[in-house]
Amino acid sequence: MDLIKFTRERNDCYEAENGVILWKIIGKENFVPSVLSDEHGNVTTNILVWEGEIQIRYDGNLYVLTRNNFGYFIDKPEVELYSVSDNIKAYVLFGTDDYIVKLLKNNPPLPFSFMMMVRKNPKGTLTPDVTRLMLRRLDSMYEICLNEKHIFYNEMIRCAFRMFLMDIANAHIKDGGDEDNEAQSDRKKSFFIRFTKLLGAHVHREHTIGFYASELCITPQYLNRIVKELSGKTVYGWISYNLVGEISKRLETTDDTMHKIAQDLNFSNQSTMEKLFKRETGYTLTEFKKKFCKDG
Numbered sequence: 001m002d003l004i005k006f007t008r009e010r011n012d013c014y015e016a017e018n019g020v021i022l023w024k025i026i027g028k029e030n031f032v033p034s035v036l037s038d039e040h041g042n043v044t045t046n047i048l049v050w051e052g053e054i055q056i057r058y059d060g061n062l063y064v065l066t067r068n069n070f071g072y073f074i075d076k077p078e079v080e081l082y083s084v085s086d087n088i089k090a091y092v093l094f095g096t097d098d099y100i101v102k103l104l105k106n107n108p109p110l111p112f113s114f115m116m117m118v119r120k121n122p123k124g125t126l127t128p129d130v131t132r133l134m135l136r137r138l139d140s141m142y143e144i145c146l147n148e149k150h151i152f153y154n155e156m157i158r159c160a161f162r163m164f165l166m167d168i169a170n171a172h173i174k175d176g177g178d179e180d181n182e183a184q185s186d187r188k189k190s191f192f193i194r195f196t197k198l199l200g201a202h203v204h205r206e207h208t209i210g211f212y213a214s215e216l217c218i219t220p221q222y223l224n225r226i227v228k229e230l231s232g233k234t235v236y237g238w239i240s241y242n243l244v245g246e247i248s249k250r251l252e253t254t255d256d257t258m259h260k261i262a263q264d265l266n267f268s269n270q271s272t273m274e275k276l277f278k279r280e281t282g283y284t285l286t287e288f289k290k291k292f293c294k295d296g
Contacts, residue, residue: 001037003096010034014145016157019099022138022145023092025054028084037078040282041097045079046164047071048134052088056081063123065090068131072118072168075232091138093164097282102292103158110165114172119232130171137164191216192230195223196238203242205266209235244280247273251285252293258285 003021007013010032012024025031036045047054049065056063057080058073065071073079081092095103104110118124126134141160150156198212206212212235213220224235231238243265250261259270267273278284283291 001035001039006034012142014142014148016145017099017154019096019102020157020161021092021094022141023094024142025084025088025090025092028086028088031081031084031088033083034081035078036081036092036094038096038098039077042075042077043073043079043097044095044100045071045073046093046168047073047090048093048131048138049088049090050131050135052090053085054081054088054090055083058122065123068126068128070124070126070131070134070168071122072124073122074115074118091135091142093138093141093161095161103161104165110169111173114169116230116232117172126171133171134164134167137167188226188230191218191223191226195227195235199238199242203239204246204264207239207243207266209239240276240280244277247277247285248288248292251289 003015003018007015007021007023010023011030012026013021014023015021021036036043047056047065047070049067049069051067053064053066056065056071056073059076062082063071079094084090137160141157141164144150144153144156144160147153194216195212198215202211209220209224213223216223220235227233227235227238233241246265247261250256250264256264258273262270262273265273267276274285277288281288
């Protein structure tokens with residue numbers, strides 16, 4: 001999706017850093033049916049409705065957001081805004097995968113329980129007070145968007161986006177959402193936590209589900225079922241995600257050759273590492289180094 005073209009074709013729609021869009025939709029005449037997508041990976045789409053109704057197609061399902069509803073759509077390459085009511089009042093805050101990864105790189109504010117919750121149901125209902133709080137935050141971001149020539153425009157957008165996510169996390173935790181879900185047994189959660197710890201300690205050398213299942217004394221099938229249930233991602237997905245993180249860190253912080261990085265991370269060869277990185281990020285190692293590494 002061409003973000004610049006997208007914003008030019010819509011009223012009250014702004015973009016920054018070719019990675020984030022803020023669209024204020026007031027009235028049906030200000031709405032254009034749209035597909036928010038990213039050819040390089042998944043997207044994150046936040047939708048706050050304080051009046052009227054908006055219909056969204058996502059992951060094969062139709063979601064209807066009305067007054068005091070909030071939608072947080074993640075882990076898919078596109079979100080379709082299908083239709084709205086005449087009296088719609090809503091904000092759409094969209095970020096590409098690349099933008100969100102960089103935004104949350106050092107301090108992701110959203111708790112794990114929130115991410116599990118929205119993967120199961122991306123639609124939530126807010127109290128009027130929380131709606132007003134989030135609306136003030138998005139109004140503030142909208143005011144920043146109106147001053148695109150500000151020297152620190154992009155940084156101000158990033159700060160406003162992070163503060164918005166902190167508001168989401170704060171509301172979720174205060175509402176008790178960070179407590180254990182009754183449907184999740186303590187045993188399953190314990191296995192998942194132990195798995196993530198093992199992953200951090202051994203992913204440099206161990207890339208198979210069999211190793212982690214053996215360390216936990218459970219079958220690979222059971223481990224995969226637990227991890228998928230609690231996180232929405234498979235064991236292999238977590239292994240790949242962590243390997244990409246290690247590769248990215250080495251590219252950004254060292255002068256090591258790609259061959260040495262592949263050896264140190266126990267890939268059978270450099271080509272296997274390249275294929276995994278390209279599949280998970282949409283970039284070759286060379287493209288990533290040129291785009292994101294200072295000395296690339």
